[in-house]
Amino acid sequence: MRIEIWSDIACPWCFIGKRRFETALNDFEHKDDVEVEWRSYQLDPSLPDHYAGTETEYLSQVKGMPADQVRQMFDHVTQQAAGEGLNYDFDSILVANSFTAHRLLHLAKTQGVLNQAQEELLSGHFEQGRDIGDVDYLAEVAQRVGIDAAEARRILSTEEFTAEVKSDIAEAQALGANGVPFFVIDRKYGISGAQPPEAFAQALETAWGESQRLPVLAGPGSGTDSATSGTGGDEAVRDGAVCGPEGCD
Structure with missing residues (x-):
């Protein structure tokens, strides 16, 4: 069974959804027969490389959301993240375009360390206030997951993996995704959002049962x-x- 997951490093629910999905998958009887493929997505491709302001200012000034509503949303998401063992700190988040970081993830995929790099970037962005748009930080992440830092810098200075990121985004849109996280099972079932582990577990069981029946x-x-x-x-x-x-x- 193949599961594709579209996710954005700058999406707080994507980190939460990752944890919840992994909880369900870990308890799934046939987990060893499940292939998981993470795909790139951008919530805001128009975001500049770096935004000179806080996450609250970005959402209230650029997206037009009332500041009080933004803070309430952050409180709710922070509580949900804590339930998954994540320590979100929205006050320290550096708002940056995630495209280059997605290119690093595609490089990590070729080296077999995609999940490790994704964990580093998500934690760095939401828990540590690191700059996912900064090549120095991305090279640091690359080195931590076993990729030569100099090679990562070289690749990120070119257009390598740009086409792959754009292709992932286009494919998500073609499948009808209008937000992330977005889970697709065997190209038959779509699951939108950071659902509870129980919902993912039910989806896995249903999809597995269908996959074992010969049409x-x-x-x-x-x-x-x-x-x-x-x-x-x-x-x-x-x-x-x-x-x-x-x-x-």
Whole structure:
């Protein structure tokens, strides 16, 4: 079973959703048969490399949200994060465009350390007040997860992995995602938002059950009337006899 997760480093619910999904997956009986692929998304591509203001000012001045509403939202998200063992500090957040950091994640993916790099960046942004738009910090993260810092700097100074990030974003939009986190299971089920672990657990069980059933294109169980469908070349389909628990046709 394959699960794709679109996420933005600058999205507070994405870190919470990651923890909740991982809780459900860890308890899932068939977790060893689940392939998880993290994909890039940007909530605000128009954000400058760095915004000269706080997260509260950004949302209230740029997005037009009342400051009181922003603070209440931060309090609520902080409480939810604490429930997942995360220590959010919105007062220390440095507002920056996440595109370059997503390019680093694609580099990390090629090195097999995507999850580690993602954890570092999310924690750095929401818990430590680090600058996800700063190449020095991104090189530091790269080194911590086992990527040569000089190589990371070189790559981030080019356009490498730009196409991959844009492709991820375009694909999410094509699938109908209008926010993140956005989870897609086997390209059959979509789950939007940082749902409770119980919701993810139910989705995993449902999708796994569906993945184990072989679709029947014709005959009993196909959902169509094989005795009346088609003519001519369909005779073999209409005349196909089967045996079942109660005997044979």
